[in-house]
Amino acid sequence: MSRKLLSDILSALLVFLFIYTGISKLLDYHTFRRQLGQSPFITLYAPFIVWALPLGEIIIAGLLLYTRTRLMGFYLSFFLLSLFTFYLIAMLRLSYFIPCSCGGVLQHLSWNAHIVFNIVFVILSTIGVLLHIKQQSAHSAN
Amino acid sequence: MKKTLSLAFFAALCAAGTAFAGKLKEDTQWLLNDDTVVTGTSQEVKVLYCGGANAIQCAVSLTGPTTIIRKS
Numbered sequence: 087m088s089r090k091l092l093s094d095i096l097s098a099l100l101v102f103l104f105i106y107t108g109i110s111k112l113l114d115y116h117t118f119r120r121q122l123g124q125s126p127f128i129t130l131y132a133p134f135i136v137w138a139l140p141l142g143e144i145i146i147a148g149l150l151l152y153t154r155t156r157l158m159g160f161y162l163s164f165f166l167l168s169l170f171t172f173y174l175i176a177m178l179r180l181s182y183f184i185p186c187s188c189g190g191v192l193q194h195l196s197w198n199a200h201i202v203f204n205i206v207f208v209i210l211s212t213i214g215v216l217l218h219i220k221q222q223s224a225h226s227a228n
Numbered sequence: 229m230k231k232t233l234s235l236a237f238f239a240a241l242c243a244a245g246t247a248f249a250g251k252l253k254e255d256t257q258w259l260l261n262d263d264t265v266v267t268g269t270s271q272e273v274k275v276l277y278c279g280g281a282n283a284i285q286c287a288v289s290l291t292g293p294t295t296i297i298r299k300s
Contacts, residue, residue, distance in 0.1 A: 098239035105243035113251045116290055117265055124263075151236045 089217050096214040097150040100163050103207060104150075108143035111136075127176065142166065157218045164211035171204040258287040265290065 111118045115136070122132035146166065149159030178197055195203060258266050258273045266273060266287075278286035 094235045098235045101236050102239040102243040105240045106247050109244055109247035110250065113247065117257060120259075120263075120265065147240060151240065 089221055093156070093214060093217045093221065096210050096217070097156055097159065099210060100159070100207065100214070101147045101150050104143040104147040104163070108140040108147070111140040111143075125177075127173070157215065157222070160211050160214035160218060164208060164215060167204055167208045167211060171201060171208060174201050174204065257290040259290055260287050261285070 118140075119132060119136045122136055123129055125132070128135060142162075143166070146159055146162045149155040149162065151159075174197060178201075256267065256269065258268070258270075258277075260266060260277055266277060268276070270289075273287055
């Protein structure tokens with residue numbers, strides 16, 4: 087499999103994830119807002135996050151669509167997914183009450199399954215970044 | 229460029245379609261008096277969460293104006 091095709095597949099997977107979860111959160115706005123409001127760590131920022139998170143996901147998906155902006159999209163995916171994974175781990179370890187604020191079918195996953203799911207996508211983002219950097223250096227060498 | 233766009237755009241279209249389809253298929257969500265959100269038909273919610281003799285409001289539909297009254 088060529089690096090280019092692999093990069094395309096990785097970006098398509100991330101685009102699917104971000105568009106699906108972003109739109110699901112916006113469609114379930116009231117539930118998502120209530121769930122964020124119940125979260126012990128981010129209650130204060132809930133009114134901001136309730137819009138910023140789904141819009142951020144859709145923007146990252148938009149960056150992943152185009153070759154020029156794809157590296158930035160992979161970096162932001164890595165950042166967002168890592169942040170969410172740390173948040174989940176912190177919630178599991180430090181909080182007594184754990185509301186699920188996940189989009190769509192992901193709210194049916196157990197917390198541990200959700201962490202594994204996130205880690206898989208963090209790894210995919212990392213591979214995407216590395217592939218893209220290699221591609222760019224190969225282009226500049228030519 | 230074209231091939232890249234088509235694959236990623238296809239993924240985006242599928243994701244958007246799946247999200248909208250999931251929303252349409254979803255059961256109604258209900259907000260109970262203790263602020264928990266449950267899903268199901270009104271009958272299921274009435275039976276499962278609104279038992280008791282007081283005729284006070286037990287749950288509110290999050291997707292419409294319907295309310296459930298406790299059994300009297």
